[in-house]
Amino acid sequence: MEVYKNQESQNPLFQKIEQVRRRSNKIKDTHINLSHGSGGKAMRDLIDDVFVKSFDNPILSQLEDQASFDLANLAKLGNRLAFTTDSYVVDPLFFPGSDIGELAVNGTINDLAVSGAKPLYLTCSVILEEGLPVETLRRVAASMQAAAQKAGVQIVTGDTKVVNRGCADKLFINTAGIGIIPTGIDISPSNIQPGDVVIINGEIGNHGTAILIARGELELETDIESDCQPLHDLVSEIIKVCPEIHAMRDATRGGLATVLNEFALTANVGIRINENAIPVREEVNGMCEILGLDPLYLANEGKIVIVAPKEKAELILSTMKNHPTGKQASIIGEIIPTPPGIVLLKTAFGAERIVDMLVGDQLPRIC
């Protein structure tokens, strides 16, 4: 501080320095404007005041352009690094049972979890529309942090962009994630064998229904909430009893039907599922009938589809039923050698029909 002692407080440079210093690092604006994406003072204040405060952890608060981790520590958890990304554009931002923030955390956690990985670190990159209330962003950041804490992951680095009014719809979030796959775990649809069973951890279609209801375009009232939840803990329990799981994927956009089609195509096998065995809430079925939708294609955000050797089916099922996110687990079908690449559904009435991949779009901006 020697310079100060030698300077007159009347010195204009000294006065300017004092003025620069006195600036707080709190965001004063109530709404996002273009300066919050400028890279300058306003952006730094937004990041400090909203994200660093919410996500409160020592890696993020360094505000480096990247986070870094000791490889030796990672290697204690397994032998493979899993890496994933998803952007979230769900409309509306808040909906029964969840919101875009929780979704952005759990969605990426689940994309890691289905490889068997223990999710560890996430990024958070936001695209904000000019005019977004800062309070909305605070709510979303708080929700992200709550989800991250619940799942034991940290949000360690991020990015903030702002676009002019009308060039985005309120708020989009991208999360990327890394995790570690335990040694000996190799989960991939190419492992699927005829004779395997197909298991799901609970009701399908709740997320899609919750979003549809939240949009208010229907004169329907239900108490259905999104099933948005992290699945890594359930996966970790399953892997403990059956490390040789063949395939695992979370059924999000495109629903259960899409995951099964992907499995059938990749493994070049047929899949036969049993309509009676698939858990669907009565209200979801009802809404689908009214709107001409099919629950098999409705989005989920907390449903995992597992293909495993038949002899392990009961063990996996009982393990799942003992876990909070698997209470309604059910064996819903089996892998058959032919017709390869095709998913067949045995309907409640005993008929058989093809469950194709989703053609067209059922509900845009579902996640």
Added chain:
Amino acid sequence: MEVYKNQESQNPLFQKIEQVRRRSNKIKDTHINLSHGSGGKAMRDLIDDVFVKSFDNPILSQLEDQASFDLANLAKLGNRLAFTTDSYVVDPLFFPGSDIGELAVNGTINDLAVSGAKPLYLTCSVILEEGLPVETLRRVAASMQAAAQKAGVQIVTGDTKVVNRGCADKLFINTAGIGIIPTGIDISPSNIQPGDVVIINGEIGNHGTAILIARGELELETDIESDCQPLHDLVSEIIKVCPEIHAMRDATRGGLATVLNEFALTANVGIRINENAIPVREEVNGMCEILGLDPLYLANEGKIVIVAPKEKAELILSTMKNHPTGKQASIIGEIIPTPPGIVLLKTAFGAERIVDMLVGDQLPRIC
């Protein structure tokens, strides 16, 4: 295929199976529509036909929800994993010298490089506006792949979302990246010491100027192109001759001024730079004078600011000048003990002024 032999070709189920099978996995539409974000057949075709084909690599083509890597292989390159993310919303998508695709690859490479990391793997997550020409997306994907190949990185996983017309502006890209920091490298602004020198690898303001010109709002014609380029190879050469580099950051949004302010604040030191030593093209200075802008705040996409011990300055400088991306490298200033947190500029006329953080926004959607 036994089932076939036993089936009559008149069987309706068999006919439907054949019909499903005959579908190509090429995208037929010329413009993006909502079904390309549905999670179903149209999305898979878009991903196959545009992204998998462009990014052509065995990790991506598995189309798992995550990519995975052997930790032991990563550990051969160093002892720390670097992890970063950035979203790109630049307008226009194509501009002199570069485009959003190359920018999205090089930007994330550079965020890894400034930690000293060797960049290895990127993700690619796109948000598409309904109506975007598929041809535009193809051009951007090809550009991403060209940049990735040039830099020796692979795009290994991704995500595709589509929003209704008017809910985004054409195309936004998020890339996350991972890389490995060599053992013994610890680059952080907190290492900065009074007496250190500040070095930059070349001209500032070219990217900002190129974007401004490309927007066509000015009646100016110049041959200035964006400086968008990957910096990891230059960084790797610098680290070889000076592993004890103190701080390093690429000067993007907010320009050189913002990076220097971040350094000064984090290390609680003063920084004095010399206007005469900072490389700026005459046309950039001219445009800034006309528009009342300051080149110190203009965005760059291939400029690195380095703080290093004074005794290594000449060695680093000559190393940089021998590299294609450092030919115009220059020592532009020094670290001083006081006033802490403040950046001072000695102007071309010998006066001294404060270079504050960018307040307000100079140019929105610059990257």
